[in-house]
Amino acid sequence: MNRRRRLERRTEMKATQPLQRRTRLVQPGRCCDKKAYATEAAAQAALNRIAMLSDADKRPQHAYKCGHGWWHLTSLRGPSPSTDIPRRIRTLVMERDGYACFCCGNPLTGQPHSLQHRRARGMGGSSDPLIHSPANLILLAGSGITGCHGRVEQRGAADNLAGYWLRSGQDPAATLVLHWKLGLVELDHEGAVSPVGRAA
Numbered sequence: 001m002n003r004r005r006r007l008e009r010r011t012e013m014k015a016t017q018p019l020q021r022r023t024r025l026v027q028p029g030r031c032c033d034k035k036a037y038a039t040e041a042a043a044q045a046a047l048n049r050i051a052m053l054s055d056a057d058k059r060p061q062h063a064y065k066c067g068h069g070w071w072h073l074t075s076l077r078g079p080s081p082s083t084d085i086p087r088r089i090r091t092l093v094m095e096r097d098g099y100a101c102f103c104c105g106n107p108l109t110g111q112p113h114s115l116q117h118r119r120a121r122g123m124g125g126s127s128d129p130l131i132h133s134p135a136n137l138i139l140l141a142g143s144g145i146t147g148c149h150g151r152v153e154q155r156g157a158a159d160n161l162a163g164y165w166l167r168s169g170q171d172p173a174a175t176l177v178l179h180w181k182l183g184l185v186e187l188d189h190e191g192a193v194s195p196v197g198r199a200a
């Protein structure tokens with residue numbers, strides 16, 4: 001006679017619990033007066049979510065990395081002219097500065113670099129048409145948190161005396177700035193550099 005073995009539960013059943021996310025999603029911060037994402041993947045994930053909720057002609061179309069190292073979303077119509085430097089001006093300033101850091105002279109081709117607004121544009125941008133003037137822009141190594149640009153963004157007194165950053169009342173075209181090779185120079189709104197003397 002076959003005996004049936006009684007199956008016994010050897011492990012105690014536990015009440016089911018909802019799965020918990022072990023890694024937190026990157027929370028968007030604020031930079032350039034816009035939502036900011038720490039990684040490209042986080043920005044792309046946000047784009048995918050928005051694509052399911054918004055009309056195609058109103059939603060952002062792609063992600064881009066700003067000079068501070070954060071990722072933002074923008075539409076195909078292009079970035080806001082009040083917060084982003086026009087391509088023509090960007091090219092003019094980079095050519096004027098010889099594709100080298102205005103402060104230290106290091107060549108920047110293929111290296112991290114960004115344009116510094118000597119007189120700050122503010123978190124919400126600026127309606128001043130001269131905010132993106134070549135007189136107000138210099139090419140620096142690094143981003144707003146690294147390299148020469150990161151140092152200048154700390155707003156030290158020595159960098160203010162050198163003209164790398166200006167207070168709100170200072171005119172970029174009338175305030176001399178220290179070039180790594182030419183010494184003190186004057187920058188004009190047309191993109192020209194006029195040496196006026198060398199640093200002692």
